[in-house]
Amino acid sequence: MFQNLDWLPDNFVISDAVLSLIANSVILIVVVMVLRALTARFILRTVQSPELRGRWLVNSRNGFLLLMLLGLVMIWGEELRTLALSIVAIAVAFVVATKELILCITGSILKSGSRSFVLGDRIQVKDLRGDVIDQTLLATTILEVGPGKHLHQRTGRRIVIPNALFVSEPVVNESFTTHYDFHVFTVPFKREDNWQLAQAALLESANRHCQPYLELVRRYMSKIGNQRGLMMPTVEPRVTLQVPVAGEIHLTVRLPVKVGERNFIEQNILNEVFSQNDFSPESRRKQAAATATSANASAD
Template identity: 35%
Template sequence: MIQETLTSLFSGNQLLSTLILVSVFVLVRKLVEKLLRGREDFIPDERRRLISWSRNALVLVLVVGLILIWAPALRTFALSVTAFLVALVIATKELILCITGGLLRTSTGAFSVGDWVRIGELRGEVVDQSIMSVTLQELEPPARGHRFTGRTVTLPNSVFLTTNVVNENFYKKFVYHSVEITIEREDDPTETARVMEAAMTAAIVDSREVAQRYNQLIRRRSGVEMPAIEPRIRMVTTNEARIRIGVTAFVPTGDTERIDHEVMAAVLAAAHESRAEKTCPSGT
């Protein structure tokens, strides 16, 4: 009740009330200090504390008076500012999310321009990044190779708040590549595996030394034991009870398609030769 009365008295003309209050404050402060100091050259500690207390009390009164004078205007201003900020946040929600995602990406150092990354189901090389977005040169899925599709994809940074990012930059030069072949029941799986391993070894012989050094570099930087670069054979059965043979090696990323063709050609040639021998009588 007292606050409302004082507010109504002062808020009629806020600028005039402020000038009167400040003037009264200055006059009262000087008068109080003059009375407390007196005419003595030396002021005792008790009187010094009293002067300091009076100054603080007068400042408090001044602050309370200014709040009472400007309370209605401050209330209206606060409501306006709050409404404006709420509207601004709603209107710029995506913008804020993009900026936040960009700060998260930058602070974590997830990748940089030139890296190969996988973001969700999308895979590509980073060609540009900004506070708002990231631009990728799209790559084919690993199962289909590592060639560029020719498409450029721009992603908002907001995706980094909800989507996992995998940095595949180590596989930009070399990759663990597998070639798999399903053979017929009458074919010899041991012989097919031997042919595939020999073909894979011959296909990567020129790059073996570089692959070994690059494999060791990845091991040192990541601190993780990497598989050997030599071809490895594995055999599994399919739902049709046929045997699927796979050979995996550490190969140059750009040579995966060539290696696929060479291994498959070697297997087909061996299978053709084997069947030709079976159909021809011995000694003919």
């Protein structure tokens, strides 16, 4: 069995203390792996919600990994302290070489401590936007949503974000609430278009789509505001004007929606408004002429 160990020096001896540490390390790893397997089996059997089950599986995996690392540090702590003075130069070189990995671990600690997001949240970091499906010490995995920041459909691509990015870049969490949320989209028009009619049509359509659950949203937002000490905005749909450049008018629609239905509601409103109305300059002139005729008839 040991015929292939002839290359070892004749004076090569492993002390009993080192053998004890190795044995303790092996036992710790085996115990943690068994506990992780039992915990995963228990979660798969008892948790019915797919979202909650996935979150618990990821959290338990990361927790057992951290437990194993802490245990190994405690087992080898004395030897590490003994070698500390002799490996200072190596440690410095190691830190320089693994700077990105250290930043990833730091970013993981930062996002966990600040509770920036959890599994299932929709986040945006720089130009990366999607739903969080996995988290580890080094990276966060999302399913891309887009393209761009105004669409809410999945593209089918998986993006792995290094946690180092969370140290230097702000994180936009689009899942501040869990049941209802505000959705904002912009519809551009030229100055000569009949944007007044479009404003009224968008507001009417938004009110009609939100009417079934508007009172529920009002109570829900009031509850969230009381819990977090925030002054929540009014939940009624609104259409506001913006003039980003000369010759253009943008209508910004803000309305409450159910979480997960942003794109559905937006497409329904746009299809309804543009299929039933004409916003061309000719329609604006016809509307103005009809208004003037009606005013003259009233004066007579």
